[in-house]
Amino acid sequence: MRFHVSFAESLRQLQKSDDDFAVLFEHGSMKGIIFGPDEIDGQEPHIQDEIYLVMRGSGEFVLDDKIVTVGPGDFLFVPAGMEHQFQNFTPDLLLWVIFYGQDGGEKE
Template sequence: MSRKDFDPTTVAPDGREPSKARLFDGTADGPHRGSVDGEVLGTRVTVLTYGNDEPGVGPPLHVHPYDEVFVVQQGRARFFVGDKVIDAEAGDTVLGPAGLPHRFVNLGPGRLQTLDIHLSPRWIQTNLE
């Protein structure tokens, strides 16, 4: 598929250098294996990785002052976002809008692995449980 969504001559580089940061250590235990604040990379997006092998388990109910986008990379999850319940599986993307409390759990069987994209240069969260 060929794409030409914009004219590249209309966007000038802003002077930032390419950068790299380690998101997670694959040998580490626990569900929150790592995060990279956007500030480290010189961008406005923070990335987290989350995973667990236990059905019914997930992060506590919490809220952010910005949108969060979840990418289910492996397994199945049930998201509770405000008053909505959304079941998602590997390949699905779910939005948690700014200011709307949310949580999710592993539906099983097997591992749930997500990539969580925070539209903020740093991770800001208030747990409600």
């Protein structure tokens, strides 16, 4: 069972990805992802709860009608099904994302 992913390895996986994220770890319904949004964060609500941990960069995070400023070390929780996105973020914004619960699928 894989239990460790280094920051360097996560960056390599993100660079190889055709998307702005790379799945680094999966176990049951949980997924560990590295996410570096492009100029616009076009996320749709997911069917799983999710946690964001800001690794670097800064910006604003919108959850429903609430906006908070985020930066390195910040923790964000998004309940399943809620509208959310990052906006006005620096080009180096990089996040760990952990999806969990439900059946492990995502709404595309």
